[in-house]
Amino acid sequence: MKLLKKAVCAAVAATLAAGTAMADGHATTKLRIQTHYAPETVSGKLAQGYIDNVQDMSNGEIAIEMFWSSSVVKSVEGFDAAASGILDCEMHGGGYQTGKNPAFQFVGDIMGGYDTPYQQLSWLYYGGxxxxxxxxxxKYGMELIGWWIYGQESFASSKPIEKVADFKDWKFRSPPGMETKIFEKLGASPIVMDFTEIFTALETGIIDGADASGLANNVGLGLYDIVNYANFPGFHSMPSDHLTCNKEVFDAMPAHHQKIMKVGMESLALRTALTFEKANAEAAASLREKGVVLSQWAPEELAKFRAAAQATWPEFATTPEAKALVESHMAYLTQLGLVSE
Incomplete structure (x- = not known):
């Protein structure tokens, strides 16, 4: 009898972790999610579309309270906040967690891997x-629900960047981590600085260029009002945002709620890639009309960058999880013909 009582209590606790029961017997799931995006941004609007889809497909059984612009905790703290129960889920990116485990580099921003969001998504869903x-x-008490990827980032530069040789002595803003190592090997001088400092640093000539974001976002930042060179399509960096949930919370959700959450992310991934493909193409046409020079890299130059990037991967594959991810990426990239065996 005592064992039965314990089992009943455990089942009740699990149900409460995921939500409550509606009057008609259907379970309801209530989730608190944070994102670093503001609701008025393109990505914010796409995230709101995900919320609407999930709530509609569940016929109201899943209710999501979204905290925009990292209003509960800092973006870098969102993962731990969900793991500890302050939040239920978070929509930031694995790149924020590389200090916790370098393996997060290979789910946050692989660098020198895939050419398109579709290839990267195919690795996630069909490449293991x-x-x-x-x-x-x-390992950290979280469940990966899915990715959404806005595509390759483009540089902003005060001089042409048409080939690897153009990186020599090129001072540019870089995020910290693996990117600095890769570009140092290619002769560049990466300078780590906060995102908010890019505009002034370009304007004053402290840097020659910047790795900021995708072409359309760079236009929005006003970077091409200062410098007249860019590369498009991009090739060096394609960060992925993710949705992760506290594993105990997710495991306690009804199976159909779990499936709705994951299928909804597949829809968000497609919509994100398509939305930014259109936005970047429109930005490229507008920039060309204004006289900004856009360079499309030749395949042999892209291969040089990819080789340098992938030669750097082992330096960050220092944990079992990181090694497993690198092996998985390499196997799939080989299958796609993006690296040689």
């Missing part, structure tokens, strides 16, 4: 990516 990433997220 989810299976390779799950142990990393589960």
């Amino acid at each position: 990516g989810l299976e390779a990433a799950a142990p990393l997220y589960n």
Whole structure:
């Protein structure tokens, strides 16, 4: 009898973790989610579309309270906030967690890997990516629900950047981590600085260029009002945002709620890639009309960058989770013909 009582209590606790029961017997799931995006941004509007889809597909059984612009905790703290129960889920990116485990580099911004969001998403869903990433997220009490990727980033530069040789002595704003190592090997001088300092640093000539974001976002930042060179399509960096949830909370959700959350992310991933493909193409046409020079890199130059990037991967593959992810990426990139065996 005592064992039965304990089992009943455990089941009740699990149900309460995911939500409550509606009067008609259907379970309801209530989730508190944070994102670093503001609701008025393109990505914010896409995230709101995900919320609407999930709530509609569940017939109101899933209710999401979104905290925009990292209003509960800092973006870098969102993952831990969900793991500890302050939040239920978070929509930031794995790149924020590289200090916790370098393996997060290979789910946050792979660098020198895939050419398009579609290739990267195909690794996640059909190339063993989810299976390779799950142990990393589960280790920290989290469940990876899915990715949304806005595409390759483009540089802003005061001089042409048409080939690897153009990186020599090129001072540019870089985020910290693996990117600085890669570009140092290619002869560039990466300078780590906050995102908010880019405009002034370009304007005053402290830097020659910047790795900021995708072409359309760079236009929005006003970077091409200062400098007249860019590369498009981009090739060096394609960060992925993710949705992760506290594993105990997610495991306690009804199976159909779990599926709705994950299928909804597949829809968000497609809509994000398509939305930014259109926005970047429109930005490129507008910039060309204004006289900004856009360089499309030749395949042999892209291969040089990819080789330098992938030669740097082992330096960050220092944990079992990171090694497993690198092996998975390399196997799939080889299958796609993006690296040689």
